Amino acid sequence: MRKIGIIGGMSYESSLHYYERINDGVNKKLGDLTCAEMVIYNVNFQPIREKMLKGDWEGIKDILVVIAKKLESMGVDAIAIATNTIHKVADDVAKEISIPLIHIADCVSEKCIQDGKKKVGLLGTKYTMEEDFLKDKLRSNGLEVVIPKNNLEIEEINRIIFDELCKGEIKDSSREFYIQYINEMINEDGIEGVILGCTEIEMLIKDGDVSIPLYDTTQAHIDSLVHFIVEER
Numbered sequence: 016m017r018k019i020g021i022i023g024g025m026s027y028e029s030s031l032h033y034y035e036r037i038n039d040g041v042n043k044k045l046g047d048l049t050c051a052e053m054v055i056y057n058v059n060f061q062p063i064r065e066k067m068l069k070g071d072w073e074g075i076k077d078i079l080v081v082i083a084k085k086l087e088s089m090g091v092d093a094i095a096i097a098t099n100t101i102h103k104v105a106d107d108v109a110k111e112i113s114i115p116l117i118h119i120a121d122c123v124s125e126k127c128i129q130d131g132k133k134k135v136g137l138l139g140t141k142y143t144m145e146e147d148f149l150k151d152k153l154r155s156n157g158l159e160v161v162i163p164k165n166n167l168e169i170e171e172i173n174r175i176i177f178d179e180l181c182k183g184e185i186k187d188s189s190r191e192f193y194i195q196y197i198n199e200m201i202n203e204d205g206i207e208g209v210i211l212g213c214t215e216i217e218m219l220i221k222d223g224d225v226s227i228p229l230y231d232t233t234q235a236h237i238d239s240l241v242h243f244i245v246e247e248r
Contacts, residue, residue, distance in 0.1 A: 016045070016052060017093065017244050020086030022079060024057035025098040026181040029214030032233055033097045033240075040241035051244050054089050056082045063101070064177075067142070076104040080111045087112050095119075095240055099212050099232055100140045103148045117243060120149050123210055123235040124156035130228065132208040134159040136200045138193070139212030141173040149212060161204045168196060180215035190219050197225045 019037070023030030034055060041051040058078070066074045079101065083094050093115040096105055102119055109116040127135055135153075137160050143149050144162045153160050163169050175189045193216070200206045207227060211217055214233040222229050 016041075016049075017246060018052040018054070018091045019240055019244055020083075020089070020091035020094045021053060021055045021097050022058065022082050022086070022094065022101075023055050023097040025060050025063060025096075025101055026215060027057065027060070028181060028183055028218065029233060030055065030057060030097050032214070032217075033095075033237060036234070036237045037240055037244070040237065041244055044241065044245050044247075051241075053244075054086055054091055056086060058082065060181075067100070072104055075101065076107045079104060079108045083108050083112050083116075087114055093117055093243055095236065097236075098214050099149060100142050102152075103142060103146065105148075117236070117239060118152060119232050119236045120152035121156065122239040123212075123230050123232045124153055124158055125239070126230050126235045127158055127208060127210070128156065130208070132228065132230075133157065134161065134205060134207050135230065136161045136197065136204070136206040136209045137212050138163075138172055138197075138209065138216060140176055141169050143212045144169055144172070153210070160210075161200060161206050163196065163200075172196070175219070176213050176215055180213075180218055183218075185218055190224070193220050194224050197227075201225070201227060 021033055038050045042049055063075055086094055095117045096102060099119055105118055135158055150160045179186060179189060197209055209229050211229055211231045217231045217233055
């Protein structure tokens with residue numbers, strides 16, 4: 016069994032899912048009292064968020080490189096960043112360590128391709144939707160990616176994530192907003208599935224809320240990490 020290093024805390028809500036589901040997944044595969052060998056480094060998200068707002072991604076990268084090297088020195092076999100947005104610096108972090116960094120976009124792409132879905136909507140923070148770091152990785156795996164066209168919609172999707180979901184707040188009005196927008200993408204863009212490109216969105220909408228499949232990056236990432244830990248890949 017391999018040992019995994021998790022960089023979490025961005026937000027801590029999503030990190031809870033990683034801890035619980037990785038252990039549950041490993042136990043289901045190996046049985047008895049088996050759980051994952053895992054090291055979680057929980058960052059303080061507030062300074063990271065402040066750097067995000069200032070556009071200081073170099074500073075964020077430097078923080079994560081230090082953490083990744085600490086995890087590597089503790090003998091983990093691979094590292095995962097338990098958030099989508101911070102994957103903006105994932106490739107830079109990966110260059111500074113000698114063990115694999117398991118990328119969240121590769122994991123969710125695999126799920127979509129397995130289901131035969133090629134044209135997908137992408138929802139997430141404004142960084143994830145507007146910038147190319149996640150979209151390019153999805154496209155390199157054979158997906159056509161659709162994002163919101165209206166800046167006001169992007170801002171509201173982003174606001175709900177940071178002002179509500181990251182604080183554990185689930186509001187019916189926000190759920191209705193997300194569902195309404197997904198239905199618009201189905202009707203106007205012909206998307207075949209929706210990638211929930213933020214680890215907190217799965218708290219808000221579930222399979223069955225819309226007529227097409229939802230591909231949760233969190234669960235796709237976790238599934239791949241479980242496979243890695245039990246040495247299925």
